[in-house]
Amino acid sequence: MHSIMIISPDNSPLRESEKWLSRYGFHVNTSNSLEQANRYYELTEFNLLLIDQESINQLENTKKELPSTPNRIVLDTKPSLTTGINSMAQGAVYYLPLPTDSETLLKHVVNALEQNDHPDFAPDPTPQVYFSNTEKEETITLGTPGSGIIGQCPPMLELFKDIKKIATTEATTLIRGESGTGKELVAKAIHNASLRKHNQIVSINCAAIPENLIESELFGHEKGAFTGATAAHDGLIKTADKGTLFLDEIGELPLEAQARLLRVLQEGEVRRVGATEYKKVSIRLIAATHRDLFDMVRKGLFREDLYYRLYVMELLLPPLRDRGDDISMIAKVLLEKTCQKHNKPAYHYNRAFDKAIRSHRWPGNVRELENAIERAVILSPAEKVEAANLKLASQLSDNSTKNVTSPPKIDDQALTGTTLDDYFKHFVLSHQHKMTETQLAHSLGISRKSLWERRQKLEIPKKVTTEK
CATH class of the missing domain: 3.40.50.2300 (Response regulator)
Incomplete structure (x- = not known):
């Protein structure tokens, strides 16, 4: 024993x-x-x-x-x-x-x-x-609720076929899609179907680590390499040795770190910050971004040689608004999980609730849908989950004043090929004259503070009001 x-x-x-x-x-x-x-x-x-x-x-x-x-x-x-x-x-x-x-x-x-x-x-x-407790082997068919990735629409079925083909190789893979579409879930599905599944997948959000720490976290550092480096340690690339390294939002990686990463991909070697010797590593790299990397290359914000190293295999995740009946399928699963999370009785997924969900455009994708359903579960009475408690932007604008109408649909043709930042800017400029900042934030699935920060970053002017 x-x-x-x-x-x-x-x-x-x-x-x-x-x-x-x-x-x-x-x-x-x-x-x-x-x-x-x-x-x-x-x-x-x-x-x-x-x-x-x-x-x-x-x-x-x-x-x-x-x-x-x-x-x-x-x-x-x-x-x-x-x-x-x-x-x-x-x-x-x-x-x-x-x-x-x-x-x-x-x-x-x-x-x-x-x-x-x-x-x-x-x-x-x-x-x-392990930085999460969700690294379980993928033994369930992709697309079913138990697999973590739900969907049966044609674009998702094609995606699942590509995942299975890519997983059997060691090819570097770039996953593109809007924020909230499930890029990390796709990366884990590839890892769990690969020969590396018995080793770890290390997931890193490049946008979440301060720029002055990103090289140390990725590549490691020697003792005394910089102020505060009181001991030497291996970076996360070394931690992912024999496994998979998932770099989310790789477009946020500083240029100097990009050069170091290129060496890892080309030579299979990593060097700590402050060290003189390289160490061999064997990783499978999966990267993800919502940005147009090729446009960043043209602007000098992303290394061209690294771009072509990443662009071996590419997977495109469709936005939630283009996934048809998948929206209802995902919403039903999220409703059940959210009821369990908050110890609520299992709500019946009713027609009015589904209609409200299907009529919204979901600029924040699955993440926004999950937040909206959690609001509805918390605010609804015990006997029925109410569509009004989703607190979607269109509902808020309808109830604010008689003169305010539902947000107009955005022309898909006009937005074809744009980045998420372009979509964000277009959405805010198109709706801010008839919606409050709170309503805009709810519609985008973000907080008012995040909306303000994105306004500053993208230089989006606020609506102009005139005094009578």
Whole structure:
């Protein structure tokens, strides 16, 4: 029987795993802190430690070092890239977010114990970091609710065929589509159907990492390479070795980082910031963007050589407004999930609700649809989900004044081939004379603050009012 030690505060979500791990036949002990565990137990006698990152933080605050321990999995309620890399450097086998579902944690517990029992036969003893708890193997047919990607319209069926073909290769793939169309889901579907599926997929949103940190996070850095670099660590490209690297919003990558990435793709080598030597890596790169990269190349904002390295295989995701009956299919699944999330009774998907959803253009795509349905579930009475509680822009404008009409439809022909920024600007300029800022933000599926920031970025003037 394998013995496991759980080290976490009493209020940690990790404590919930004690009972079901015991039911699976593991011998489980618990401690409130590393200091307590060391005082009452010989940790080297345990096959595996499950440690809440908060317990490690408490130990570091006392300026004591992490004791020599067997295999350990670190779990964190506030997961971050830097903490994950540091945990691996200190010997963690896996770094997982909290809360993590029992199926995911059990899989990693078993893997860690197998590596401990048979170190010579471990398929990949390299410590692995996971930044989400959704990396499950794709065993369900694409397009069905269980697969994570829902759709049966012709463009989506063609997309699924291409995913299956691309997944069997090592080809670099560029995924293009508007924000909220599900580009990361497509990347995971490719990874889960590939030969690399037993290794990790590391997903990075290039727009979410500050420009001065992006090179360090991607490529790693040496100790003292810059102010604050108190220890050397591998970057996320090295973490993705033998697996898949997904770079979302790659158009936001600075030019210097683009040059470094090109070296990784051409030579299969990565060099830390401040280092002189290269290290070999084997990654499969999948990139995504909502921007027109070729236009960025013309403007000198994106490297032409990197563009052609990325443009080996391309997948185009259709916007939600062009997916016909898929809209209703997705809405039904989201309604069911949202009811479960908020402990609401299962609402019947009624005709009025469907009509309101099908008549909206969904500039924010599936992400906007998900937000709208969550609003409706929260605001509706127990007996019926009401279409009015979707709070869509057309509904808001209809109810504001008698003189305000529903937003006119935008000419698809006029927007063919434009970027999301072009669409955003066109939508705001076309509707701001009859809608408030709140209504515009609701329609676009974003906050008022985001709308203001996008106005500044795209230099969209506000409507002009005159005094009488």
